[in-house]
Amino acid sequence: HQEVVEALRQVLDNDSECTAAVLDAASNLSLDPDLAQALTDRVKDLLRTSPAHDLPVVVRYLIQSTPPDCAAETVQALRKEITFVSGAKGAKKGEKGGLRDGEMLTLDAVCSGLKFRKVLAKALLMEIKMVQVSSEHRPFDVWALVLLRSIGDDKAKAEVEKVFKGKIDKGLFAVSFIRESIQQHSDALKPYFAHFLAFADSFTRSSDYTVAAFGGRLYEVLFSVFSDDFSRSEIIHNVVAHTGSGSDSEVGAALDALLGLVHSHNSALRQCTIYVKTVLDYLSHLKHKHIRKLFTVLSELSVSTQVNGAGEDDARLDDDVHIHIRKLLSNPRLKHIQHGVIGAVSAVMALSSSTSGNPAQLSQEKDSMESSCSQRQRATHSRAGQAIALLDTLKANCEGSEDAHIFLLDELGSALSVAESDARPVSESTLSWIKENLTWEIEDRFLEDVPEGEDPWEDISGMHPTLKAKCAFNLDGDEAQIALVLVSLVDNSQQAGDGTTASLLRVMCPIARLLQ
16 A cells, blocks of 8 residues: 555645545555555645645545544644635635635535544644634634534533633634634635524623623624625524523623614614514613613614605604604603603714714704794704704603603713714704703802902802801812802702702702713
8 A cells, every 4th residue: 555655645746636536545545554644644735735626625534534643733734724815815706706615615524524523523622722822813713613513412512612702701712803714704604604693692691791792792793794684684683682681791782782783784784673673662671771772773773874865864763763762751650751761862862963063964953943833843854853853852751750850961961971972973953952951050040150359268158147158169260250059059958848949959960960
C-alpha cells in the first residue's frame, strides 16, 4: 500500500482536479497507522488550498479517517482553515452560486461526519470551550456549536448550550461577532435556522440578565440575516411568546428586541404587526417599563413614514392601538388609566418626533395649534393633529383623578427627557400644548417675586404669621427675581381641611420635573 499511497499523494500535489477521486480511493484502502497519518497530514494542507467544490470531500475524509488519538489535531485544523473567505474573495460573479453550494455541502460534511464520530464531536466542543480570549475565536466556532446542537441528544444539546452561555457570560462572544459569523453565510446556515432559533429562545429565557439580553439581540441578528417571510414570522412569534413569561429579564429582552427591530427593520417588522398587537391582550400582567416599550414599538410601527399616492405624508396611528388606548383611559380603575397614559404618551412622542426637524412641517403644526376647531378637525389625519387630539384626550380623562393627573405629568416629563437624551427633537406644537395646558400653574400658584427693599437672604416678613422666612439655595445668584413659596404652601397644607393645598404640593413636583 505504501507505493499506492505515494502515488495518490503525487496526484494530489500535481492535479488538484483529481482531489475528490483520490480521496475517494484512499478512503477505501486499509492502511497501517503510519501511512494513514501521513496521508491525513497531507489532506489537512488541502483545507487551506482546496476550492469550494472540493472542500466537502476533504472535510469528510478527514473526519472519517482521523484516529481517536489524533482528534484534537484534526479539530484544530478544521477551526483554523474552514473560513470560506479565500474562495469568496477570488470568486467571479458567476461563481457565487457554486461558492454557496460549496459552503452548504462543507457544513453538511462536518455535520454528518461528527454525527458518527462522537470522539471528534467531543474534541471539537472541548477545543471551543478551552478558548479564553475573544480574539482567538473564529466564525467556525459559532457554526460548530450550531452543528453540534443539531446532531446531539438532549444531554448533548444542554452541554452545547452551556458552553455557548459561558462564552456570552464571559464576554467572549459579542453580538457583532455572531453577526459577522453568519451574515455572509445565510444560505449555508439556513438548514440550521431552527437551532439558531433554539439558542435565542434558550438564552432569552435565562435568569441571567446578560445572557437574556444577548438572546434578544440574537433575535435581531437572525431577523436581519434570514430575511424570508417564514423565518421572520417564526422569529417574531418566538419573541412575542417571551413577553408572556412573567420573568422581568425575559420580557425586557424580548421587548428590547422589538425596539431594536423597529429602528433597524421597520418596514419588515410592520408586516408582523398583527403578532405584536396580541400582547395588548395581556397588558395587565406587564410592568410599566414593559408597557412603555410595547407601546413605543406599536406607535413607531404605526406612524413611521409612509407616503400616499399624492406624495404626501399619510402616516397615522393604528386604529386598533388607538382604540385600545382610549378604552384604557376611559376605564374607572387607576391601573388601567395609567396604562392608557403610558400608551397615549408613547403615541404622542412617536407622532411628535417623526416630523421634527422639518421647518415647513413645524410651521404647519404651529398653524394647527392656532387654528379654529373646524380647522383642527380637518387636520386630524396629520401627525400634529393626532398628537394634539391625544393630548386633549389625556387631559380630559386625567382631570377627574389627582393620581392620574400626577402620573400623566411624570410620564410626559420622563418621555421628554428620553427624547432629549436620544437627540430626538419634539415638535413645537406638542411642547406648546404642554406649556399652555399643564405647566401654567407653576407660575400662578407656586412662584412669587423676590421681595424688594429687604435682603432676601435674611428674614422676610409677611410670609408667615409667626415665623420668619428667607430665601435659600439662590440658584440664579444676583439675578434672582423669583422664589418658590414653600413656607406658605406647607403651612396652608397643614391648616386646610379640604386638602386643596396639599394637592397642590403633590402636583408641584411633577410639574417642576416636566418643566426641566
